[in-house]
Amino acid sequence: MRKVLRLAGVCAATVLAGVAAAAQRGAPAGDFDFYVLSLSWSPSYCAAEGAEANRQQCAAARPYAFVVHGLWPQNERDYPEYCGNRQPERVPGEMVADYRDIMPSGGLMGHQWRKHGSCSGLSQSDFFALTRKARERVKVPAEFTRIETPRMVAPQTVEERFMSANPGLEKSGMAVTCDRRYLREVRICLTKELQFRACAAVDGKDCRRGQVLMPPARGG
Known part of the structure; x- marks a missing residue:
């Protein structure tokens, strides 16, 4: 299980802790309020996991910048996961x-489908x-599609650029999330029609650090 979660880019406890009050395991597929698009800064994952990082994602050249971690069905106060379906x-x-x-990896796609995609009600x-x-x-600001050297950024500045x-x-x-050192994700709330919308539980989990590190990415 630990290996699968690493393939997903970050352990599940880190990814979803605090995004909502609780998970609703096995909830009916399609029964949710909106989506959260999670964009992960891939070099942060690669740097944090080191030798344990997924090789498909973290080749020596680190070709990825922001990647899709997942598209998560979400409710105002909780979220469904591992929903029953015939897929x-x-x-x-x-x-x-x-x-x-x-x-960037089959492991990531598989994990995201089983845990989150299964709750979308879609094939x-x-x-x-x-x-x-x-x-x-979602348009990623041009300054974050290629970073040649390590860069310290304020999470608030990343929000403003987006x-x-x-x-x-x-x-x-x-919300822009971080760990103790790295900028990790930009999470954006979207309606089922993919329009921007407010989401208090997600917004409330912004990174509180003044500056965090964005390791370099060689291309978007």
Whole structure:
């Protein structure tokens, strides 16, 4: 289990702790309020996990900058997970190949499908197609598509850059997360129609540190 969670880019306790009050395991598929698009700063994951990091994601050149960690069905105060459905648990190799540009490993895709995608009420193909649309909905600021040297940033500044690049996105509809050293994720709340919306539980979990590290990324 530990290995699977690392393939997902970060352990589940870190990813979802505090995003909502509690998980609703086995909730009915399709019964949720909105989505959270989680964009992970891939070099932070690679640096934090070191030799244990997924090789597909963390090759020597570190080709990834912000990647899609997941598209999470969410409620105002909780979130569903591992919902019952008639879809296969395994994501086929050809589908993995189709989405590797935004989700860098098959382990990540499989874990995200089983834990979160299963609750969307969509088929595998429709869920990952929606994930791509959600990623295309959000514009990553140009300054974060390629970083040549380690960079210290204020989480608030990252928020501001994302808001400037995405008209309609407000502070109340997003969060920038970190660990003790690294900037980890930008989480953005979207309606089922992929419009920006407020989400108090997510927004309340912003990183409180003044400065965090963004390790370099060689390309987006």
